[in-house]
Amino acid sequence: MKLKFDGFILALLFFIVLAYFFPQLHRWENGEVLAWITSIGVSLIFFFYGLKLSFKQIKEGLSNWRLHVFVQLATFLLFPLLVLPFYPLISSEIQHDFWLSFFFLAALPSTVSSSVVMVSIARGNVPAAIFNASISGLIGVVITPLWMQLFVDFGQIEVLGDVYWGLVKEILIPVILGLLIQPLLGKWAARYGKPLSLFDRSIILLIVYGSFAESFDSGVFETVGVKYMVMVLVVVIILFVVIYALIYLLSKSVFKFNRADTITALFCGSKKSLTHGSVFGKFLFVNSSSAGLYFLPLMLFHAFQILVVTIIAQRYNKSFEEAEK
Template identity: 55%
Template sequence: MKLKVDSFVLAIIFTVILAYVFPDFGREDSPIPLDEIASIGISLIFFFYGLKLSHEKIKQGLSNWKLHLLVQSTTFLIFPLLVIAAKPFFPSGDSEMIWLAFLFLAALPSTVSSSVVMVSMAKGNIPAAIFNASISGLIGIVLTPLWIGLFIQNTSQEFEFSSIYLKLLTEILLPIIAGLFLQKYLGKFAQKHSKKLTRFDQFIILIIIYKSFAHSFLTNVFSSVSWKELGIITLIVLALFYFIYFLTGYIARKLQFNLEDQITAQFCGTKKSLVHGTVFAKILFTGFPIGIILLPLMIFHAIQIFIISIIATSLGKRE
């Protein structure tokens, strides 16, 4: 079987290398206002998200409540609790920051586009995948900051819920609502140009990644992470992914889901959104080394696309 490397994963790797070689554009006094560009881009991403959010698909999906409960419980409850249980293995100092990065990964919502695409490839329950991926993004606006806030307030960094939610409201929630209201006028346009809008999403994410890593390289944040530790982080990410994947499949079989619903549960329940992650990191972790915070998420993003695409291709060949 010929494997195709995801182009966005390659773009992320290239962006990190670019930030390492040319970090100066990530400075606060850079002539290119990357923070302002990213903030406007974030609002547009979620405005287009609102334009493409299907009311009908959400209505159709409401009846399959056991599947939805499993996916959302996995995404926002089992994932974070698993990482919290591992906290004693990460004592204070640099390792605690890495643990916080894993908690951030665990508290994020599921992806939208890749979840639906992979479920479609595997011949799973596509309407349920659309429903869960869409709802997950909305739930994450509330739950992700709550999970992080439980632990980040104990650090020396400032974490003010009112300012955090104000940013989430203005940069994410209001654009989604505006998109929903304008859907009947611009919805067809958004669907027609869906691929182009996805490219725009990815471009904004790459800007945020560049800015985060350029700043980290300028301040020598990664001097505290050795190649050995990077390998350990990758192994933990792999273990976390496979544990959630097999646990979700086990629960789905116990609940007597058919194969289509089981595929959707496993694919949506194991995904974490890089789009939401880069956006939330920019808002939630002001003053933190965001490069370190995003590191496990970017490794997880590459792994989830690679492994699930292989599984989806195999399942899609069945009669």
């Protein structure tokens, strides 16, 4: 069984190192230049995302409503509820940052492209995966800020005026425009899927670079040590294993999904989107010196979920082929 190495994970590490040694781009015009570049880039990401969708896919996906409801509840309710009970245990500022970084991860929507790819490899319900992964990001525009405003002090930032309008302007409007133009440019977006994916990742890398450069400048990472990093990794692994096991048990024992729907529920409900996390964090943690800390669990979770789910998807595929024979 061969595993493909995800070069994007290595690129993330490189840009974090780059932010540490060369934070000049972040400092240029007090970060306004980088913010302008990433804002335009994010709008284009979701415009291209809209071009890849179609009303036909959305219509086809609506039929399996039990699966969709379960996946969205797992993403936006079950996941946060696993982290929420630990909030009363917070007794220091660093513990608060640690907990909030995981709650931010838990409140995010599911991934789009990787979820669909993994479901396809595992021979799951691909149309349902496309629908769930697509709708998750749109639901997250509303739900994620609602969760986060319970525990984040936005200060002078107006949640409705600044955060929501920023997300609507950079995510919802471009997606709707792309969806409307899809009949004209949808084939072009499908033909140039790889270059567009490279563009998406480049913008995410710039957002990550800016967040870590700001955190390095503020010295927030000097307050944590190796023990903190190890704890983040350990909790990431535990969180993934627990949510994956719960989704599997509920899919089989409560909802009684078939094999294809179970795979879709597992792969869509247990994953979190680095793309949406990078964009949401840009608005939720604006001017926060701890932004780098808040992104750590998300990036580690992203890497871990790709590694583990790839192995699981390939094993599902192998078992399916053996069953066919």
